[in-house]
Amino acid sequence: MTILLWSLAGLLLLSGLAGLIFPALPGPPMIFAGLLCAAWAESFVYVGWRTLILLGILTLLAVAADFAAGAFGARHFGASARAMLGAALGALVGLFFGLPGLILGPFLGAVAGELTMRRDLQIAGRAGVGAVIGLALGIAVKMALAFATIGLFLIVRFWP
Numbered sequence: 001m002t003i004l005l006w007s008l009a010g011l012l013l014l015s016g017l018a019g020l021i022f023p024a025l026p027g028p029p030m031i032f033a034g035l036l037c038a039a040w041a042e043s044f045v046y047v048g049w050r051t052l053i054l055l056g057i058l059t060l061l062a063v064a065a066d067f068a069a070g071a072f073g074a075r076h077f078g079a080s081a082r083a084m085l086g087a088a089l090g091a092l093v094g095l096f097f098g099l100p101g102l103i104l105g106p107f108l109g110a111v112a113g114e115l116t117m118r119r120d121l122q123i124a125g126r127a128g129v130g131a132v133i134g135l136a137l138g139i140a141v142k143m144a145l146a147f148a149t150i151g152l153f154l155i156v157r158f159w160p
Helices: 002-019 027-041 049-076 081-117 121-158
Strands: none
Touching (some): 002 027, 002 121, 027 121, 049 081, 049 121, 081 121
């Protein structure tokens, strides 16, 4: 059973790291699942439930940052609430279309949402650009939180 858990932990961690780059894989949840398997493989002797709860919170923050970033970026560029909603929905729909969908989804969603409020294409375009910039910042935050999750696990596991 231990070998199976360690193998699963390694597979989930590697897949989760790939998921930080490739949009089709949910990176942070896979990393968390891999770390959970690693803790389980050692019967939670080194990494206990308190640490796992903290790792889970970091994982939830990473997922939330990934989804909300496009909308917040659009808002920073003066977008309306509809543009922010459009950016968030565009990001969600874009997940199904790979990397182009992740870039174009928030942009097109923010533009479409803004155009329902105002018929100014320049303002709508600015909202779309803000959504893409927000998306890039969201990816950076997601990666930082994912690596913080791994780092915290390693510190708790190997710190004497």
